Amino acid sequence: MRSLSAARAEAVEAEFMLRSLTGSPAADRELLGLAARRIGGGVVLSASRDPIGFLSRALAFTEPVTGELVDQVLAFFRTEDTRAATLQIAPGSLPADWAEICRARGIESHGRGLIKLGAPIERVAASARSGPRVTPVSEADAxxxxxxxxxAFEFPREGYPGLMAAPVGLAGFHPYALWDGDTIVGGANLFVDGDVASFNTGAVLPAYRNRGGQTALLAARAAKARELGCRWVVAETGVPVEGTSNPSLNNMLRAGLETWYVRPQFRWAETRGSKPSVRNAFDA
Incomplete structure (x- = not known):
């Protein structure tokens, strides 16, 4: 039975996002218009020049979610000239008047939501029977x-490479590379916050999928988390489209993680002009 609170699981995800983005090169932060603030006990990230609308988000509030709190968040986005953003609130934290709060501020339900997964570390497989080689990422390979x-994620080639490389060498981050011979063909990240490990940013190039790469990356991160004394593992991935499956979800379930809850996503956008497109969050 799950005993790690949803608030703690959300906080680890938010801390991963905050530290990785603020630890990225200054030139890339400037290019994407990155800014961050802690509001209501949560993390609010703004990227006013992000061409795919992926980075601007607010999550992991520990204070009650009220209209006043949401107004503080939206005021920060407006100050940063961010026109649209995603609000990610665990279902147990949504207030009774959430629908009214949304109507008054032009916030709409968005996408299929994200599945929050987790498990005690002892339930997560820390070895793969066989599969491709996985190693920690060195500075030289960052x-x-x-x-x-x-x-693999089909992210923009400006700004994003620096963001993705930022975890290499940062305290608390343990990135891993998937290899085919001498070629890196995939990767993933492990972020450790206290006794909780977050599996995130896992992807494999299309030509190398369905070969056990994700399983090997999960096993390597689980082994490291256990070595570091973590008690819990958490992760997020997208809800599958009806009638389809999500390979990332399937791999994590096979590795021993369990579905804890589905977190709805909400989208706020200014009415001026057209709404920018938005990408879903990292699959683990």
Whole structure:
């Protein structure tokens, strides 16, 4: 039975986002218009020049979610000239008057939501029966590793490579590379906050999928989390489209993680002009 609180699971995800973005190169932060603030006990990230609308978001509030709190968040986005953003609030934290709060501020339900998964560390497989080679990412390989993730996620090639490479060498981050011979073909990140490990940013190039790469990346991160004394593992991935499956979800379930809850996503956008497109969050 789950005993790690939803608030703690959300906070680890938010801390991963905050530290990785603020730890990225200054030139890339400037290019994307990155800014961050803690509001209501949560993390609010703004990227006014992000061409795909992926980075601007607010999540992990510990204070009650009220209209006043939402107004503070939206005021920050407006101050940063961010026109649209995603609000990610765990279902147990949504107030009874959430629908009214949304109507008054032009906030709409968006996308299929995200599945929050987790498990005690002892339930997560820390070895793969067989599969491709996985190693920690060295400083020398950081740029190559980041370029592969940018390609696998189909992210923009300006600004994003620096963001993706930022975790290499940062305290609390343990990035891993998936290899085919001497070529990096995938990667993933482990972020550790206290006794909780976050599996995130996992992707494999299309030509190398369905070969056990994601399973190997999960096993490597689980082994490291156990070595570091973590008690819990958490992760997020998208809800599958009806009638389809999500390979990332399937791999994590096979590795021993369990579905804890589905977190709805909400989208706020200014009415002026057209709404920018938005990408979903990282699959693990």
């Amino acid at each position: 740029a190559r590793w980041a370029a592969v993730l940018v390609e």
